[in-house]
Amino acid sequence: MEKIKRKRGTEGATMEDIAAATGLSKMTISRVFSGTGSVRKETRERVIEEADRLGYVYNALAGNFSRGKTQLIGFGVRFDGLLGSEYFAGIYRGAQNRLAKEDLRLIPLDTSSREYQNGENLMSLVAQRRVDGVMILAPLEQDELIVNQTFEEAPMVVVGAQPSHSSISWADMDNVHAIECLVDHMVSLGHQKIAYIAGPEQVSDAVTRGRAFIDAIKKHGLELPPEYIANGGFHYSIGRLAAKQILSLDDRPTALIAANDLSALGAMDMIKELGLVPGKDISVAGVDGSYMAGEVTPALTSVVQPLEQLGARAAELLIEQMQGDTSVVGTQLVRGELKAKESSGNVS
Amino acid sequence: MEKIKRKRGTEGATMEDIAAATGLSKMTISRVFSGTGSVRKETRERVIEEADRLGYVYNALAGNFSRGKTQLIGFGVRFDGLLGSEYFAGIYRGAQNRLAKEDLRLIPLDTSSREYQNGENLMSLVAQRRVDGVMILAPLEQDELIVNQTFEEAPMVVVGAQPSHSSISWADMDNVHAIECLVDHMVSLGHQKIAYIAGPEQVSDAVTRGRAFIDAIKKHGLELPPEYIANGGFHYSIGRLAAKQILSLDDRPTALIAANDLSALGAMDMIKELGLVPGKDISVAGVDGSYMAGEVTPALTSVVQPLEQLGARAAELLIEQMQGDTSVVGTQLVRGELKAKESSGNVS
DNA sequence: TTGTAAGCGTTATCAT
DNA sequence: ATGATAACGCTTACAA
Numbered sequence: 001m002e003k004i005k006r007k008r009g010t011e012g013a014t015m016e017d018i019a020a021a022t023g024l025s026k027m028t029i030s031r032v033f034s035g036t037g038s039v040r041k042e043t044r045e046r047v048i049e050e051a052d053r054l055g056y057v058y059n060a061l062a063g064n065f066s067r068g069k070t071q072l073i074g075f076g077v078r079f080d081g082l083l084g085s086e087y088f089a090g091i092y093r094g095a096q097n098r099l100a101k102e103d104l105r106l107i108p109l110d111t112s113s114r115e116y117q118n119g120e121n122l123m124s125l126v127a128q129r130r131v132d133g134v135m136i137l138a139p140l141e142q143d144e145l146i147v148n149q150t151f152e153e154a155p156m157v158v159v160g161a162q163p164s165h166s167s168i169s170w171a172d173m174d175n176v177h178a179i180e181c182l183v184d185h186m187v188s189l190g191h192q193k194i195a196y197i198a199g200p201e202q203v204s205d206a207v208t209r210g211r212a213f214i215d216a217i218k219k220h221g222l223e224l225p226p227e228y229i230a231n232g233g234f235h236y237s238i239g240r241l242a243a244k245q246i247l248s249l250d251d252r253p254t255a256l257i258a259a260n261d262l263s264a265l266g267a268m269d270m271i272k273e274l275g276l277v278p279g280k281d282i283s284v285a286g287v288d289g290s291y292m293a294g295e296v297t298p299a300l301t302s303v304v305q306p307l308e309q310l311g312a313r314a315a316e317l318l319i320e321q322m323q324g325d326t327s328v329v330g331t332q333l334v335r336g337e338l339k340a341k342e343s344s345g346n347v348s
Numbered sequence: 349m350e351k352i353k354r355k356r357g358t359e360g361a362t363m364e365d366i367a368a369a370t371g372l373s374k375m376t377i378s379r380v381f382s383g384t385g386s387v388r389k390e391t392r393e394r395v396i397e398e399a400d401r402l403g404y405v406y407n408a409l410a411g412n413f414s415r416g417k418t419q420l421i422g423f424g425v426r427f428d429g430l431l432g433s434e435y436f437a438g439i440y441r442g443a444q445n446r447l448a449k450e451d452l453r454l455i456p457l458d459t460s461s462r463e464y465q466n467g468e469n470l471m472s473l474v475a476q477r478r479v480d481g482v483m484i485l486a487p488l489e490q491d492e493l494i495v496n497q498t499f500e501e502a503p504m505v506v507v508g509a510q511p512s513h514s515s516i517s518w519a520d521m522d523n524v525h526a527i528e529c530l531v532d533h534m535v536s537l538g539h540q541k542i543a544y545i546a547g548p549e550q551v552s553d554a555v556t557r558g559r560a561f562i563d564a565i566k567k568h569g570l571e572l573p574p575e576y577i578a579n580g581g582f583h584y585s586i587g588r589l590a591a592k593q594i595l596s597l598d599d600r601p602t603a604l605i606a607a608n609d610l611s612a613l614g615a616m617d618m619i620k621e622l623g624l625v626p627g628k629d630i631s632v633a634g635v636d637g638s639y640m641a642g643e644v645t646p647a648l649t650s651v652v653q654p655l656e657q658l659g660a661r662a663a664e665l666l667i668e669q670m671q672g673d674t675s676v677v678g679t680q681l682v683r684g685e686l687k688a689k690e691s692s693g694n695v696s
Numbered sequence: 697t698t699g700t701a702a703g704c705g706t707t708a709t710c711a712t
Numbered sequence: 713a714t715g716a717t718a719a720c721g722c723t724t725a726c727a728a
Contacts, residue, residue: 014720016721026699027724034723037697060476060478061418062720065705065706065721066723070409079440083437084434088432092456107453110444237643237645272620295583297617297621378707379713387713388714410704411707413721416707
């Protein structure tokens with residue numbers, strides 16, 4: 001590897017150096033390394049050989065500037081609350097894997113920060129050309145305005161929620177289907193009295209699940225006393241409390257469905273604490289297919305969210321938008337899969 | 349906001365347009381927006397006013413190219429296993445917040461991917477000028493080679509582990525102190541028979557904690573039968589099994605310390621399942637200060653990891669390296685804090 | 697398939 | 713405090 005001298009503190013060979021060394025033009029070198037356009041096989045090999053000899057490395061910074069793209073996609077996520085979750089991780093992985101095929105990379109942006117709430121962050125990041133597009137994870141209702149604004153500025157997709165603005169692309173789990181699966185499952189085990197632990201009201205998926213539960217119960221012609229619906233807020237400790245409350249009812253249900261695994265796990269803990277056996281004395285199920293659902297004893301019946309798939313679909317919707325000239329709007333509803341475990345069993 | 353026409357598909361005003369409109373030079377405009385150099389107050393105001401009028405937005409892509417920096421820091425983390433953890437989230441947040449002050453942003457890179465294992469990913473990202481520096485989260489022993497190689501290429505810091513290569517900067521929790529806190533705590537409650545649930549051998553922090561436990565027990569002159577040390581592997585279900593094993597011993601310990609919260613929680617679950625009361629019949633404690641530690645009943649005694657602080661310190665070490673001409677090596681050992689809860693109590 | 701020319705929008709450097 | 717000028721290393725657009 002020879003050393004090359006250059007002005008302004010730069011080191012390393014450039015395409016121009018290779019051009020000079022091979023007698024070709026800069027453009028041919030560019031074609032070789034960017035994979036664009038066609039280059040004769042011999043030529044390509046000669047270029048690559050010379051590049052190796054000179055220790056050339058492609059300068060993405062220059063390429064991106066010239067192209068006017070950063071190859072970066074902002075991934076909006078609430079650092080406070082969502083960043084360390086399996087939910088985030090699964091979707092992020094799925095999206096990143098899909099985007100990698102287009103040489104795109106995700107960069108997490110904090111939607112719980114003040115700057116985001118002002119709309120400063122996301123919008124200016126787009127405007128300043130720091131990201132080419134934006135993917136937003138499970139925005140809350142209160143984020144609606146910012147989502148809509150960002151959408152005006154750049155290619156955007158929402159994942160894990162369904163935005164009210166009808167021309168925004170989104171990918172989400174089929175929450176109705178998930179809840180139907182669980183209710184059907186419980187009913188097929190003979191359960192008639194099924195209680196529900198709801199999720200937080202600001203989370204649209206949770207609201208959807210709550211409505212779906214009521215509908216599913218009605219569909220089966222079952223009764224649903226108001227006391228059978230408790231608030232769990234997606235938390236373990238609240239799931240515990242909700243279970244305690246429900247178990248103390250005179251007309252105790254035989255099955256318990258929670259809006260997510262965490263509250264289901266809390267409920268199960270309380271059930272055990274009260275000397276009852278989950279899956280025997282009372283059946284329990286949740287939504288998520290979380291790590292803990294498989295770790296506890298008895299294992300928790302749950303509808304597994306297809307997180308990676310969800311992320312990948314969202315990525316595809318975004319890519320469509322970035323490639324198509326017209327702003328294509330796409331939506332994806334992905335179905336989860338029921339994994340029945342020991343926490344749910346025949347009615348006793 | 350006027351519209352400005354430009355060649356090659358570009359839109360929006362540039363510094364040159366503002367220069368023309370104000371009669372100043374491009375450089376003065378640049379000084380205003382980059383915050384570098386000095387500009388008279390009046391001049392600055394005039395520039396900003398005109399910029400607003402023209403709808404000018406700073407083009408970071410161009411600025412970064414000109415400066416030769418991406419303002420991006422690669423954050424190496426195992427997507428498989430660590431990405432969805434509180435541990436990752438806390439450190440990431442702390443680091444990102446600190447780096448934001450220098451206009452630096454983190455971008456997660458998957459160290460569990462094949463490309464990383466080949467050394468392709470990290471190294472080429474640095475070489476191709478896609479990132480200015482690298483922070484690596486809790487690399488495993490097997491990652492040593494890649495860590496060392498990356499270190500040759502760019503400013504780098506390791507967080508959540510102590511690299512063997514002595515000229516690499518790192519920030520880590522004081523694991524020895526954490527374990528000492530827990531042992532001291534148990535001893536102060538009157539416990540003489542203390543068992544330990546270890547972590548995985550590939551995780552250097554876990555190994556350090558294991559050694560620290562043995563040392564701390566010795567320091568107090570207590571006995572430590574080999575059966576008092578079980579493997580928990582940082583998992584809930586294994587923590588359960590470990591507890592079962594330990595509780596079946598003829599000479600049953602009165603206290604149980606786990607290498608992390610997850611296995612401690614599993615142990616506590618098993619204790620409850622066997623009809624014993626944690627904090628009364630047997631005391632339990634972990635390390636992490638995790639969300640779940642505060643959610644379960646009884647709440648779990650734990651040493652809270654100062655994750656955000658850890659991330660911030662690591663960020664500072666990296667910033668030092670990026671600014672200083674010489675490669676400064678710094679190390680930071682951050683102490684956690686014991687939070688005693690109901691899971692640990694006086695020996696009965 | 698390969699080449700020529702003209703940027704892309706900012707910052708470094710040196711001068712005034 | 714401000715200006716003139718030359719990069720920075722690549723890609724687009726068009727020509728051969």
